Every structure is written in structure tokens, then in C-alpha cells.
Amino acid sequence: MSAGRVIVQEAPFEPADVLRDFARGRGDVGAVVSFTGLVRDADAGPLVTMQIEHYPGMTERAIGRMVETAIRRWSLADCLVIHRHGEMRKGEVIMMVATAARHRADAFAAAEFLMDYLKSRAPFWKKELTEDGAEWVAAKEADEEALRRW
Amino acid sequence: MSAGRVIVQEAPFEPADVLRDFARGRGDVGAVVSFTGLVRDADAGPLVTMQIEHYPGMTERAIGRMVETAIRRWSLADCLVIHRHGEMRKGEVIMMVATAARHRADAFAAAEFLMDYLKSRAPFWKKELTEDGAEWVAAKEADEEALRRW
């Protein structure tokens, strides 16, 4: 079991570099799952940039609790969440989740749980800038629905 | 949609290097999921080495079909499977799956589908060498069970 790690930052980061160091050199980890969220074109059309606003203080606190819950519930050997805020362009990395466990089912379930909670319960708000103007991304009913399985 | 990529090799590889190049520079990918399988201690006790035997020819063919199915079923933008055979030590990477999709649910489902099929339908056989001797890893009923959800 580990304390996990939560990083909220404006600067870009490379998930590959994070994955390289994550949960290595241990004899008890058989499965590592990573999720990387990237800026893609808006449903409305080609994206110019994305802006992510967040609630400093609450963000770290809310994610920290999700990570604690995941570590306990799936006996994770390690767990990591990195989430950016500020402005980013198409193709840039927005965030990353990584989980390490003895067995694959736990690593997958914990990563999906964290993604579902980050989506709807971590205080981030996305704004998409397209040629047609700026628009706050609306929360999806499907994302709220996804929380109910946990 | 992509053709996907299947690599079966004896040589070690670094998942971080693979992830760095995977599905980047595209405007349609919002979610990348990776799974890394590592050699861990045997259920029976500390591991000395693991040996993986495979069926050259059938291996690539069987995995290729799983990848095609995953790409079609979850409209993946890209998909990759790398699986090693031969001898490896504790902590070494055995295999990796990566999936890229517009939405996270598809990337996760496809990665889990591939893992479940690789586990029980790709022609690999693991042998664990511990202090007590060598033992072929037995297939688990839970792994057969996991296939039924797809």
C-alpha cells in the first residue's frame, strides 16, 4: 500500500517520463495501468485552444481523497494523478492517472474509478475555443451515470 | 481507425518509450490507456526467473485478430500489443497493451478486452522458477470467467 501522489500544475508534462519511474523495482506489482487525457477537437468542430480553470486548494484535496479511496479499495501498490490547468493546445496532454496492483483487474478498476470521479467531482472546468467562439464544456449525463457503478 | 500493431519479441523493451510515440499528434484522440504486465513474485513464493514459451506464427495471428476485433468494436484510433517470450527476471516488463480512442470508456474497454483475451487465448505459457523448483503457471477459472463479459 502507498500514500499515492497528486500533482496539479500548469506546466506541460510527458506521461512517458512519469510511467518510466512509476511502480518500478518492486516484486509485488504485476499490473500497471495508465490513462492519458489529451486535448482533442471539440464536438462542435476544430479546436483552437482549451482553457482549464480550477479551484486551488479544493482540487488537491478532492483528488487526494479519491486517490486514498482507490488505494484502500483495490489494495494498490501505488497510485498517481497529474492534472493540468491553464491553456493548452490540441494534442497536448491534459492529465494522467496511473495505478499499480498485484492483479490486472484491480489496476483497471481503480484507474476507471479515478477517471470517473475526476471527470465529475474534481473542481476543473473546461472551456473550448473554436473558430466560432468560446464555450464552457457542459457536464454530460453519461459521466454522472458512470459514477453510479462504484 | 487504424490497422493496429502486434509485436512478439524476446528482447526487453521500455513501455515509456512506446507510450511516448503512441497516438500522438492527432486531433481525434482524447483518451489513451496503457497496460503493462510485469514479472512479480509467484503466488507460491519469491521468484527467481520466469520463462515464457509461445507458438511462433500462431501467436502473431491470434493477437492480430484480437486487435482487429478491438479496433472495430470500439472504433479505436490506434491499438498496440507487445508481448515478450523467453526468460525474464522479477520486475521486468512482460507485455504491454495500448489503446487510443475519442472517449475514455472505449479506450478502457478495448484495453481490458485485449488483456482478457491475451491471458487465455494467445498461445503463451508461463513457467515460474522459484527456490522450490520450476512450475508451469496454471490457467485460472477467473480468467476464463473474465472472457464471458465480452
Place this chain on the structure above:
Amino acid sequence: MIDVLYFAWVRERIGVPREQVETQARTVAELVEELKGREARYAAAFADVSALRAAVDQDLVDDFSASIEGAREVAFFPPMTGG
């Protein structure tokens, strides 16, 4: 005195990211009613409370009947869109 924070389009409608508010409100809902009575921009921001979420001292509340007594900060924002 309590710090009131606004995020995303709530912040844009109200025009400031945070402000100090002198209030007797005991719940989030009472605070919303007080703010709505202030100026049109508040009334606009809080017109549809079903579209809003609130946090008291950085904890998301289940509904607006949540107490704010003794709280240092209350935040209003639309449903989150992280990940």
C-alpha cells in the same frame, strides 16, 4: 464575513472571482437568496440553481440546504468537467 468564490461561467456572469460578503445566512440556499437580492448580475448567475454546485470550505455539498455556519469560504460553480 465569509469569502465567496465563483468559477467558470458563474465567475464570468458575476464579474469577480471572489469577494468578501457580510451575511447572516445559515445555509447555502439562504446565501444564494441574499446574493440574488443584490444586483441583476447575481440574479442572472443564480437564476437556475439546479445548474449550480457549491462547496463549503472546499468540500462539495450534496444540496443547498448545507450549513455555512462557521465556514470560511463558500464557492459556486457549474458541474465539474475535469479529466
Place this chain on the structure above:
Amino acid sequence: MIDVLYFAWVRERIGVPREQVETQARTVAELVEELKGREARYAAAFADVSALRAAVDQDLVDDFSASIEGAREVAFFPPMTGG
């Protein structure tokens, strides 16, 4: 003539990874019967066919009633343990 391949503990019990077999067998099950009649090591390897899987020309078969007519290679092995 058909190539017969063995993997994992099936290979270890039979002692060779592959061999050419002259056979009249029309199904996997018939081939197993022929092989079992050869020597003790085959009988040992095929003692419990429920613990075995087979592939015909590199396609996993659902059960041992599968045809091997015209096949180039047939493989026998325990349940797979990849991933």
C-alpha cells in the same frame, strides 16, 4: 504427413517440440487416440484431454471433434497463460 507440435508441459512429457506423423486420423480426437497407442510418454501426455487444448493450422479449436483433414499442422498444449 502432418506436423504435430507440443508446447509447455505437453512438450516436456513427450520429449520433443515437434514431429512429423503419418496418420489416417480425420479429427483431433482420432489423432490423440493414435498417438496414445504409440508409447507410454504419449499416453501420459494425453491422459487427461480435458486439461489440453489444440490448434489446427494455428487456429484454436473449440473441441477435439474438429477436423484435421488437409491440415498442415496440429498443436497440443495446456490452457494458455499469456498477458
